[in-house]
Amino acid sequence: MPRRTDLKTIMIIGSGPIVIGQGCEFDYSGTQACKALREEGYRIVLINSNPATIMTDPQMADRTYIEPITPEAVAKVLEIEQSEGLALLPTMGGQTGLNVAVAVADAGVLERFGVEMIGATREVIHRAEDRTEFKRICLSIGLDVPASGIGHTMDESRRIAAEVGLPVCIRPAYTLGGTGGGFAFNIEEFEEIASRGLRASPVSEILIEQSVLGWKEYELEVMRDKADNVVIVCSIENIDPMGVHTGDSITVAPAQTLTDKEYQRMRDAALAIIRAIGVETGGSNIQFAVDPETGRMIVVEMNPRVSRSSALASKATGFPIAKIAAKLAVGYTLDELANDITEKTPACFEPTIDYVVTKIPRWTFEKFPEADETLTTQMKSVGEASSRQSSSIVRALSAAEMPVVIPVAASTVTVKAVP
Incomplete structure (x- = not known):
C-alpha cells in the first residue's frame, strides 16, 4: 500500500535533555525519523528542549520548537500548528515523548485539534505500559510471567x-x-x-x-506493519543477569547462549505479544528472562517505541529501525521498503549477522562521589560504547575508556587496548 496522502504535517516529540537513562540514542532515532519523513514530502514539526542535538539542526525539520517537553508546551504547539492532516509521532522520543503524548491524549488535546497519533495509538501504549493490562494480555496468550x-x-x-x-x-x-x-x-x-x-x-x-534475580536476560527487537508482516531485527543477550538494568549491563548481539529451540520459542512469544498488544506501525523492544537451572522463560516487559536497544540493534545489523518505523507509521509495509544494506532485498527479510557486537556501558561515578555505585534495576550509566570487530569485548572496553585487566600466570597486568 502507498504512503498516506491524507497526512500533511507530522509533529515529532524529541526526548529533551540528555539525562541518565535517556541519552543520545534518541537523538539518533529522532534524526533518522525526521530525514525519512521529509524524504516522503511531509512537513515536519519538531519539539525538543535540547538545542545541542543533531535533531534540532535547522535542516532536520521544517519548524523546530525549542520548548520544554511538557503536556502544556506540546498542547500549545499543536494549537499553533493545527491544520488538516496533522499527526503526532510519539515513539521517537523515548519514555519522555511517550508519557507526554499520553498526557496530551488523555487531556483531550488531540481530539480538540483533530490530531491523529501515529506509530502507536493511545490504546496500544496503555496495553504495553500499564503493568496490569500487560500481564493480563501475556497470560491470555499462554505466556509465563512472574x-x-x-x-x-x-x-x-x-x-x-x-x-x-x-x-x-x-x-x-x-x-x-x-x-x-x-x-x-x-x-x-x-x-x-x-x-x-x-x-x-x-x-x-x-x-x-x-524476584528473578540471577536469571539470564534477553531482548528482541521486533517490527510489525499493518499487513501483519513481523520481523525480528535482532536478539540481544545481557552478560549481566537479571537484577542489573539493561542500560548498565554488558550486552552482546546476537544472543550467544540460547539453543535454537529456546530462540524459536522466544521468537514465537515475541510475535504473539506484538500482535496481542496491537502495535501495527513500528518497532518494539520485548524483554525476557530465562531460568538457567530449569529453562523456564518469562516475559519481563515491553516498550512500544524505539528504545535504547533499538540504536544498538540498528548499528549491529545495519537495519535502520527508526527510519523503517517512521515509514511504517505513514502507511508503508515492510515488503515495500528496501533494505539499506543489500539494496536488493526488502525490509521484511530478517537480518542475519556473522559477527558479534558488544556494548559496554560507561559510568562516571567519579563525578558523583556520593552516589551508590551498586548496579540495580535503576540505570546509572551515562553512555555506552560498542564494537563489532574480533575481540569485540576488549575493543568495546577500550572505546569506553575502561582499562582491560588480563591475568598472566600468578600476576595481573592492566593494559589499555588499542582501538
Whole structure:
C-alpha cells in the first residue's frame, strides 16, 4: 500500500535533555525519523528542549520548537500548528515523548485539534505500559510471567508483598531507565523502594513481582506493519543477569547462549505479544528472562517505541529501525521498503549477522562521589560504547575508556587496548 496522502504535517516529540537513562540514542532515532519523513514530502514539526542535538539542526525539520517537553508546551504547539492532516509521532522520543503524548491524549488535546497519533495509538501504549493490562494480555496468550501485583498506595503494596513473598522486584509504571525501582530483600528495603517508586511513577503505580534475580536476560527487537508482516531485527543477550538494568549491563548481539529451540520459542512469544498488544506501525523492544537451572522463560516487559536497544540493534545489523518505523507509521509495509544494506532485498527479510557486537556501558561515578555505585534495576550509566570487530569485548572496553585487566600466570597486568 502507498504512503498516506491524507497526512500533511507530522509533529515529532524529541526526548529533551540528555539525562541518565535517556541519552543520545534518541537523538539518533529522532534524526533518522525526521530525514525519512521529509524524504516522503511531509512537513515536519519538531519539539525538543535540547538545542545541542543533531535533531534540532535547522535542516532536520521544517519548524523546530525549542520548548520544554511538557503536556502544556506540546498542547500549545499543536494549537499553533493545527491544520488538516496533522499527526503526532510519539515513539521517537523515548519514555519522555511517550508519557507526554499520553498526557496530551488523555487531556483531550488531540481530539480538540483533530490530531491523529501515529506509530502507536493511545490504546496500544496503555496495553504495553500499564503493568496490569500487560500481564493480563501475556497470560491470555499462554505466556509465563512472574507472580506479581499492582500497588497504588503503601498499604496496598504491603499486602501484595506479603502475598508474593520477599525478595521482590519493584517496577514503577511509566518511568525512564528504571527510575524509582529496585530489589527489596527485607521489609526495610521494601518500604524505602516502594515509597520511592510510587513517587516516581506519574500515575502512582508500581509492579511488585517475584524476584528473578540471577536469571539470564534477553531482548528482541521486533517490527510489525499493518499487513501483519513481523520481523525480528535482532536478539540481544545481557552478560549481566537479571537484577542489573539493561542500560548498565554488558550486552552482546546476537544472543550467544540460547539453543535454537529456546530462540524459536522466544521468537514465537515475541510475535504473539506484538500482535496481542496491537502495535501495527513500528518497532518494539520485548524483554525476557530465562531460568538457567530449569529453562523456564518469562516475559519481563515491553516498550512500544524505539528504545535504547533499538540504536544498538540498528548499528549491529545495519537495519535502520527508526527510519523503517517512521515509514511504517505513514502507511508503508515492510515488503515495500528496501533494505539499506543489500539494496536488493526488502525490509521484511530478517537480518542475519556473522559477527558479534558488544556494548559496554560507561559510568562516571567519579563525578558523583556520593552516589551508590551498586548496579540495580535503576540505570546509572551515562553512555555506552560498542564494537563489532574480533575481540569485540576488549575493543568495546577500550572505546569506553575502561582499562582491560588480563591475568598472566600468578600476576595481573592492566593494559589499555588499542582501538
